[in-house]
Amino acid sequence: xxSALKYLSSVIFHLRQKRVLQLExxxxxxxxxxxxxxxxxxxxxxxxLAIHAAxxxxxxxxxxxxxxxxxxxxxxxxxxxxxxxxxxxxxxxxYNDLVSQTDHSRKARPNHSGGSTGKPVSFxxxxxxxxxxxxxxxxxxxxxxxxxxxxxxxxxxxGDKKLPLPFWEHIKALLNGYLVLPVYSYDENVFIRxxxxxxxxxxxxxxxxxxxxxxxSRWLEGxxxxxxxxxxxxxxxEVLFQDHRRIIEKVFNCKVYNQYGxxxxxxxxxxxxxxxxxxxxxxxxxxxxxxxENPSGPKRIIITPHENYAQPFLRxxxxxxGAPKEGMCPCGRGYPLMEMNLGRQNDHINTQxxxxxYPSFFIHLLDGKKWIRRFQFRQLKPDxxxxxxxxxxxxxxxxxxxxxxxxxxxKLQSMMGSGIRLSVRVVPLIExxxxxxxxxxxxxLEKK
Ligand SMILES: [Zn+2]
Numbered sequence: 327x328x329s330a331l332k333y334l335s336s337v338i339f340h341l342r343q344k345r346v347l348q349l350e351x352x353x354x355x356x357x358x359x360x361x362x363x364x365x366x367x368x369x370x371x372x373x374x375l376a377i378h379a380a381x382x383x384x385x386x387x388x389x390x391x392x393x394x395x396x397x398x399x400x401x402x403x404x405x406x407x408x409x410x411x412x413x414x415x416x417x418x419x420x421y422n423d424l425v426s427q428t429d430h431s432r433k434a435r436p437n438h439s440g441g442s443t444g445k446p447v448s449f450x451x452x453x454x455x456x457x458x459x460x461x462x463x464x465x466x467x468x469x470x471x472x473x474x475x476x477x478x479x480x481x482x483x484x485g486d487k488k489l490p491l492p493f494w495e496h497i498k499a500l501l502n503g504y505l506v507l508p509v510y511s512y513d514e515n516v517f518i519r520x521x522x523x524x525x526x527x528x529x530x531x532x533x534x535x536x537x538x539x540x541x542x543s544r545w546l547e548g549x550x551x552x553x554x555x556x557x558x559x560x561x562x563x564e565v566l567f568q569d570h571r572r573i574i575e576k577v578f579n580c581k582v583y584n585q586y587g588x589x590x591x592x593x594x595x596x597x598x599x600x601x602x603x604x605x606x607x608x609x610x611x612x613x614x615x616x617x618x619e620n621p622s623g624p625k626r627i628i629i630t631p632h633e634n635y636a637q638p639f640l641r642x643x644x645x646x647x648g649a650p651k652e653g654m655c656p657c658g659r660g661y662p663l664m665e666m667n668l669g670r671q672n673d674h675i676n677t678q679x680x681x682x683x684y685p686s687f688f689i690h691l692l693d694g695k696k697w698i699r700r701f702q703f704r705q706l707k708p709d710x711x712x713x714x715x716x717x718x719x720x721x722x723x724x725x726x727x728x729x730x731x732x733x734x735x736x737k738l739q740s741m742m743g744s745g746i747r748l749s750v751r752v753v754p755l756i757e758x759x760x761x762x763x764x765x766x767x768x769x770x771l772e773k774k
Contacts, residue, residue, distance in 0.1 A: 356608055361660045364662075365662075368608050368610075368632070371632035379426075383426050431637065437590075454633050466585065469558070478531040481507055499527065509538045528555040529555060529556060530556060532556055532560070543573045543578065546577050561583070562585040588644055594609075595664055608632070609631070613641070625650075647684075678742075689767075691737060700715075703767045716755060731750050734748070
């Protein structure tokens with residue numbers, strides 16, 4: 327890079343950093359607003375986005391005309407429910423019509439979500455979203471006691487990273503205050519290097535997939551290593567199970583914070599120090615809708631990210647399930663609350679009589695089986711479940727597997743119907759998704 331370019335990129339970096347700090351200041355004060363004021367603020371952001379979409383986005387221009395909705399009108403909040411849900415299939419099919427005809431899209435970044443096991447989609451992310459994400463992270467990290475200048479370690483995503491870091495990368499990590507280590511694959515040697523990183527950089531925050539943080543914690547515990555610097559471990563992108571939370575909190579001696587969002591809809595919710603999931607209703611409008619086929623079950627989470635002007639999504643169906651939670655949190659933050667322990671896209675299993683079973687049922691079937699290192703249930707056919715196991719290879723492995731089958735099959739049959747068949751296999755490695763996530767339960771019938 328020549329010196330003029332270097333100068334330009336450092337000016338851009340500082341301008342962006344300045345905007346992130348300004349946003350963080352706004353978020354920090356907004357978190358103490360009343361729930362009513364936060365909803366009012368969020369509703370205005372929804373309306374502004376809809377006005378922009380009606381004017382500048384062909385898909386919405388046509389839609390609003392055809393169903394006679396005017397985002398400027400007084401009746402807009404009632405009309406909102408008449409807007410169709412934006413499904414991933416529609417986003418794929420109408421990609422171009424959903425792009426804004428303004429500068430927002432020309433400056434936006436192409437983005438993708440969904441790995442080998444989900445339904446991949448491509449979309450545009452407004453540049454402002456990156457500043458909002460950075461500021462929101464600073465806010466939630468502060469909930470754990472993080473202070474500006476303290477190191478954040480991300481165990482996240484794919485790619486490759488040379489360790490120990492080359493000199494300039496080391497300096498960059500110190501200046502930026504964060505370091506990202508890829509988790510696509512890991513083993514004993516990788517854990518040793520991560521432990522070296524923990525000791526050297528003394529991060530106060532770890533941001534990780536829960537399965538990865540839990541595996542690393544188990545390894546640290548086995549070695550008798552006790553990290554000392556960490557104030558909070560933030561888990562996202564996978565369902566956070568109690569077993570994971572327990573081992574991570576024990577080994578890192580700090581609280582685990584569940585965070586919820588997606589690439590299309592970042593910064594949806596985060597757990598506070600009191601253990602409640604707060605919804606950032608200023609950044610996203612979140613709706614919980616009944617499932618027509620299962621009205622008494624968990625609700626579909628429908629999200630409208632307020633700040634993606636490049637490619638607005640109004641009422642986007644992420645494919646996740648949750649529920650609103652009543653009441654105020656003792657922490658005093660006004661953000662409303664939600665329950666988020668029910669499931670994610672295609673990780674629930676269908677029964678032949680039309681019921682849905684959520685992943686925690688399957689997870690608990692293997693409670694206490696210490697010889698199983700990692701597992702994955704896959705529904706291949708309506709009456710066929712495949713369970714693969716990574717194990718610590720005890721000598722009598724086939725006997726263990728036989729016992730396991732005869733122990734859990736009756737439980738599966740009583741839950742799913744007597745026709746269900748189960749096959750159990752031990753494999754050397756259960757493959758992760760492209761971005762390094764582990765899936766415990768996969769519904770292959772729902773993959774498209
Ligand atoms: Zn709270």
